[in-house]
Amino acid sequence: MKLTPIGITHSPHQQATGTPIQASLATGVEGTVEVFPEYAPGLRDLDGFERIWLVYWFDRTAPAQLVVTPYLDATPRGLFATRAPARPNPIGLSPVRLLGITGHCLRVADLDVLDNTPLLDIKPYVPRFDRFDVTRCGWLDAASARDGLADDRFEAGSKRKEK
Amino acid sequence: MKLTPIGITHSPHQQATGTPIQASLATGVEGTVEVFPEYAPGLRDLDGFERIWLVYWFDRTAPAQLVVTPYLDATPRGLFATRAPARPNPIGLSPVRLLGITGHCLRVADLDVLDNTPLLDIKPYVPRFDRFDVTRCGWLDAASARDGLADDRFEAGSKRKEK
Numbered sequence A, B: 001m002k003l004t005p006i007g008i009t010h011s012p013h014q015q016a017t018g019t020p021i022q023a024s025l026a027t028g029v030e031g032t033v034e035v036f037p038e039y040a041p042g043l044r045d046l047d048g049f050e051r052i053w054l055v056y057w058f059d060r061t062a063p064a065q066l067v068v069t070p071y072l073d074a075t076p077r078g079l080f081a082t083r084a085p086a087r088p089n090p091i092g093l094s095p096v097r098l099l100g101i102t103g104h105c106l107r108v109a110d111l112d113v114l115d116n117t118p119l120l121d122i123k124p125y126v127p128r129f130d131r132f133d134v135t136r137c138g139w140l141d142a143a144s145a146r147d148g149l150a151d152d153r154f155e156a157g158s159k160r161k162e163k
Helices: A037-043 A138-142 B037-043 B138-142
Strands: A007-010 A030-035 A051-057 A091-102 A105-109 A117-124 B007-010 B030-035 B051-057 B091-102 B105-109 B117-124
Touching (some): A051 A105, A051 B091, A091 B117, A117 B091, B051 B105
Antiparallel strands (some): A007 A117, A051 A091, A051 A117, A091 A105, B007 B030, B030 B105, B051 B091, B051 B117, B091 B105
């Protein structure tokens, strides 16, 4: 199970603090996804899709923590019941809006990914595959999105103590 | 970027041929996700969620092909405009239904994953993060799901010729 970056994300977010914690909370934030030229043939037909999944590597996150206090709650939760980045396999998913493709570069919006993040994959967002009505959403049912911005709690080397 | 399996999927699907190509096309198929005991503390609070993302490794897929003929179309398409498994980083995503948790084992439904697939991550499915209305869905707008079952075209060692 060997990963190879297929590209890199260029974003206005330089550090976790202040970065929107989800694409759906990053409305209007634009950036560029640079796919390395050798993978450009795989981008054919992608421009017809309005939204795409970016799959990437949280390269600046702290080591995995199996219990975390998520951004949207004050109670420690099991890691797999959260979207926190400090995971055994720190793989991120962001459903961003595709604005256009020029050569091997994608212009995207709703971008919640840090600048220079290694890209692992792109998949089309397909409502009939990805869009589900859900009635129970665990601890998140009671959580408000507040400002929806990250702080440094999951950053590598963070001094913040896990509460 | 080093991956560590955190568990394994037990499923009735023994081979690609006949396996539903998406969770949304696998309604009713049940199986078990065994999370290795050392990761069990991370499962706390997960039982409140109705649906979860399984992130896993396509361990029996053919080498990456940048242009593929997807199951739902007869025209070759750029790989990143498809959900085909033969990807540079063969990471799969399945939004399955969580039926219950017993110890470190999850009973799930809508399972489109092969038996014994290495699990990389579990994330809660959160409508306000993952559910988007999309008006343009590329080549898939014209595709019907037909039977929605895979064949062996992306299996390692497949004799099927890419058309």
